[in-house]
Amino acid sequence: MDALPDFLRFTPVSTRARHDGWTEAAQRRFILSLARGLGPSAAARREGKSRQTAYALRAKPGAESFAAAWDAAQDFARGADVALEAALPGTRDDVMLIPRYYRGRLIGFVQRSDHRALFRTLRALDRVTDRLDTPGNCQS
Numbered sequence: 001m002d003a004l005p006d007f008l009r010f011t012p013v014s015t016r017a018r019h020d021g022w023t024e025a026a027q028r029r030f031i032l033s034l035a036r037g038l039g040p041s042a043a044a045r046r047e048g049k050s051r052q053t054a055y056a057l058r059a060k061p062g063a064e065s066f067a068a069a070w071d072a073a074q075d076f077a078r079g080a081d082v083a084l085e086a087a088l089p090g091t092r093d094d095v096m097l098i099p100r101y102y103r104g105r106l107i108g109f110v111q112r113s114d115h116r117a118l119f120r121t122l123r124a125l126d127r128v129t130d131r132l133d134t135p136g137n138c139q140s
Contacts, residue, residue, distance in 0.1 A: 005128065007035055007076055010069035013057055022049065022057050027066060030054065032129055034073035 008031060012024040022030075026047045033043035044054040058067050097109040 005035070005076070005124075007031060007069050007072035008128065011065040013060055013063040013066045015057070020048070022047075022053070027057070029129075031066075031069050031073045032125070034070060035076045036125060037077040040070075 008028060010031070012027045013022065015021050015023075026049070030043050030047050030049075033046050034040065038046065040054050041051040044051050057063060058070060096112045098112055099106055100108050100110055
């Protein structure tokens with residue numbers, strides 16, 4: 001897979017093969033869910049797993065890369081929350097000034113929040129999710 005976000009570039013924890021286990025694809029989807037702002041409990045539930053098994057996976061020997069991806073995904077989600085907060089009305093960050101004209105003369109400017117960067121990020125995460133959900137993109 002090309003152009004993956006940094007938090008998805010991790011070495012999955014090697015696990016015993018089980019039909020209900022933490023496969024490579026499940027681990028990547030879990031990390032992606034964390035990046036989208038879900039907590040560990042909700043992200044694990046989304047994969048049909050429990051919070052306890054997610055934390056047990058994180059604590060396994062050799063899971064350092066997975067743990068780092070977990071932390072990076074949560075940092076990414078916190079950054080997206082800050083960006084969304086900044087884009088809400090009443091803040092001065094990421095404001096566009098739109099010129100207003102009357103009869104060909106500039107009469108002033110209107111301030112508008114600029115949400116484009118935030119929506120580009122969310123669309124990119126959606127594309128990654130679609131690629132991960134396509135059969136054959138991640139080995140189980």
